[in-house]
Amino acid sequence: MIKIVIIGNSAAGFSACEALLKNPLEKEITVISQEDAPAYKRNLLVDYLFGNIKEDELFLCPADFYEKNKIKFLKNIKVARVDTKKQAAVLKDNTKINYDYLIIAAGEKAKLPDIPGTSKDGVFSFYNLEDARKIKERLMVADTICVAADATLSQRILEALMPKGKTIKVISRDRPQNFTPTEKTEWIDGFDLTEIIGEGAELKAFKLSNGKAIGTSLVLFAGNYLPSTDFLKETELKTQAGYIIVDQNLRTNFENIFSCGSVCRNENNLTQQKTWDDAVNEGVLAATNIINLLERGEAPCQRTS
Numbered sequence: 309m310i311k312i313v314i315i316g317n318s319a320a321g322f323s324a325c326e327a328l329l330k331n332p333l334e335k336e337i338t339v340i341s342q343e344d345a346p347a348y349k350r351n352l353l354v355d356y357l358f359g360n361i362k363e364d365e366l367f368l369c370p371a372d373f374y375e376k377n378k379i380k381f382l383k384n385i386k387v388a389r390v391d392t393k394k395q396a397a398v399l400k401d402n403t404k405i406n407y408d409y410l411i412i413a414a415g416e417k418a419k420l421p422d423i424p425g426t427s428k429d430g431v432f433s434f435y436n437l438e439d440a441r442k443i444k445e446r447l448m449v450a451d452t453i454c455v456a457a458d459a460t461l462s463q464r465i466l467e468a469l470m471p472k473g474k475t476i477k478v479i480s481r482d483r484p485q486n487f488t489p490t491e492k493t494e495w496i497d498g499f500d501l502t503e504i505i506g507e508g509a510e511l512k513a514f515k516l517s518n519g520k521a522i523g524t525s526l527v528l529f530a531g532n533y534l535p536s537t538d539f540l541k542e543t544e545l546k547t548q549a550g551y552i553i554v555d556q557n558l559r560t561n562f563e564n565i566f567s568c569g570s571v572c573r574n575e576n577n578l579t580q581q582k583t584w585d586d587a588v589n590e591g592v593l594a595a596t597n598i599i600n601l602l603e604r605g606e607a608p609c610q611r612t613s
Contacts, residue, residue: 320569323591425504
């Protein structure tokens with residue numbers, strides 16, 4: 309039986325999985341996810357964080373989707389490396405998951421700025437569901453919130469927080485023209501955040517590049533992401549700035565390894581910023597290309613192209 313392994317349960321990874329299921333060819337599908345939940349709509353995390361939707365409204369499928377479709381779902385699991393010679397995804401505990409075809413849809417990871425104090429209690433990155441759960445809990449007791457993110461995301465977070473009566477300090481370049489400061493909202497676009505201040509592990513304030521310190525009980529970093537490809541450092545997969553390089557068919561330099569979503573870039577468009585829909589469409593395309601190979605009876609191989 310053909311073994312297909314998908315690393316990542318992102319929008320791209322889930323859409324690839326769904327597309328593979330629609331084809332009747334006999335195959336074994338394994339999905340490896342770092343998270344503990346079924347696939348979900350990452351683009352709605354802001355709505356979930358601020359109570360506009362419930363957690364169960366995020367999920368793209370019911371919890372029993374994988375079992376019902378005979379998918380091996382390895383959740384809360386990290387891949388340590390990919391052994392392209394033995395065609396296996398190697399887990400942290402050295403378990404080897406063999407594949408004939410591999411789809412890498414590992415998405416991105418949040419990057420905290422390189423400043424003192426980011427490890428203090430109350431400082432969060434915001435990218436996945438686990439982040440949102442932790443921030444949501446902290447919001448219940450936080451009164452002053454510092455948001456450091458790109459302008460678009462900062463404005464969305466600000467608009468969601470304002471009705472809750474919190475004091476909000478946004479630190480972001482490109483202040484929107486329609487932003488109007490209030491007694492409880494301030495947009496700081498002329499200075500950078502340079503330090504997180506506290507007593508021991510406890511968060512107390514943040515410091516700006518002008519030396520001013522402002523008290524806060526929550527610091528939220530968002531919008532600064534890197535491709536989640538640390539597990540590929542020991543492979544010969546072609547990457548650039550951490551992104552997996554693929555052709556127009558989403559194939560890597562290995563004939564039986566494909567990649568899709570925000571973790572990869574087309575060799576002719578290395579600066580592309582992908583939307584949720586882009587990731588979904590790429591997942592379908594990667595799966596379709598594998599199905600086409602299987603239907604033509606092409607045996608998977610590990611040669612680099």
